Amino acid sequence: MPDKKKICIVEDKTDLREGMNMMMQLSEGYTLAGSFANAEEAMDEIPRLSPDAVLMDINLPGASGIQCVNALKNKYPQMLFLMCTAYEDNDKIFDSLKAGATGYILKTEGPKKIIEALDDLIAGGSPMSSSIARKVVASFTQMGKENALIETLSDREKEVLDQLAKGLIGKEVADRLDISWGTVRKHVQNIYKKLQVNTRVEAVNLYLKR
Numbered sequence: 629m630p631d632k633k634k635i636c637i638v639e640d641k642t643d644l645r646e647g648m649n650m651m652m653q654l655s656e657g658y659t660l661a662g663s664f665a666n667a668e669e670a671m672d673e674i675p676r677l678s679p680d681a682v683l684m685d686i687n688l689p690g691a692s693g694i695q696c697v698n699a700l701k702n703k704y705p706q707m708l709f710l711m712c713t714a715y716e717d718n719d720k721i722f723d724s725l726k727a728g729a730t731g732y733i734l735k736t737e738g739p740k741k742i743i744e745a746l747d748d749l750i751a752g753g754s755p756m757s758s759s760i761a762r763k764v765v766a767s768f769t770q771m772g773k774e775n776a777l778i779e780t781l782s783d784r785e786k787e788v789l790d791q792l793a794k795g796l797i798g799k800e801v802a803d804r805l806d807i808s809w810g811t812v813r814k815h816v817q818n819i820y821k822k823l824q825v826n827t828r829v830e831a832v833n834l835y836l837k838r
Contacts, residue, residue: 632656632657632658633657633658633680633750634658634660634677634678635652635659635660635679635682635683636660636661636662636664636674636677636679636682637660637662637664637683638663638664638666638667638670638683638684638685638693638696639663639664639683639685639712640666640685640688640689641685642665644735645663645665647739648663651739651743658743661679662674662679665689666689666690666691667688667690667695667696668690668691670682670700671691671696671699671700674700675703679707680708681709681710681746682697682700682707682708682709683712683742684696684697684711684713684729685712685713686711686713686715686724687714693711693713693724694720694723694724694727694729695727697709697711697727698727698728700728701727701728702728708750709729710729710731710746710749710755711724711729711731711732712733712734712735712742713732713734713735714735714736716734716759716760716763718763721763722767730749730754731745731748731749731754731756732756732757732760733745733755733756734757734759734760737757741757771837777834778823778835780823781818781822781823782818784805784815785818785819787805788812788815789832790835791804791805792816792831793835793836798812798813816831819831
């Protein structure tokens with residue numbers, strides 16, 4: 629029989645943490661290596677325990693689960709993290725993935741799905757609740773659309789927008805690019821039209837998010 633994989637749990641709510649502890653203890657393929665109520669304790673103890681994976685809550689007292697993942701992943705890049713949280717908003721999802729989490733599952737999925745997500749994680753996958761996966765796909769789709777819009781700009785229009793993104797005003801852009809203010813204004817009008825925006829702020833935001 630293969631060795632059980634060691635799992636650490638970071639969850640501040642006592643009843644949930646105890647429930648997840650029991651879930652690990654009852655599972656066939658996993659053993660509970662450690663269980664923590666806050667990020668600070670987890671960051672101190674998890675390196676010593678060398679778990680195969682960590683189930684991480686986001687909303688913790690003190691440092692957040694995202695900060696905890698970021699700190700540990702920087703020191704132990706091979707360590708696997710599965711966010712197990714109630715949050716579905718885009719910022720939390722992408723901040724978690726940028727910090728180094730490999731998977732993201734909602735607590736509401738229940739024990740069976742959480743164990744399946746761990747199986748997938750250990751096997752090299754990136755498990756996500758279906759609603760989370762849809763948000764990620766939608767975000768990348770939107771990102772693709774924004775990139776496509778930027779690519780409709782001419783090289784000169786991109787140069788103008790790049791200067792605007794650096795905080796320069798029209799006259800400064802004209803001086804920097806050695807063109808007239810009227811030409812800059814015409815380029816800006818074309819940029820707005822092509823990017824389907826009405827203000828400089830919208831155009832710059834789109835450019836910076838590409």
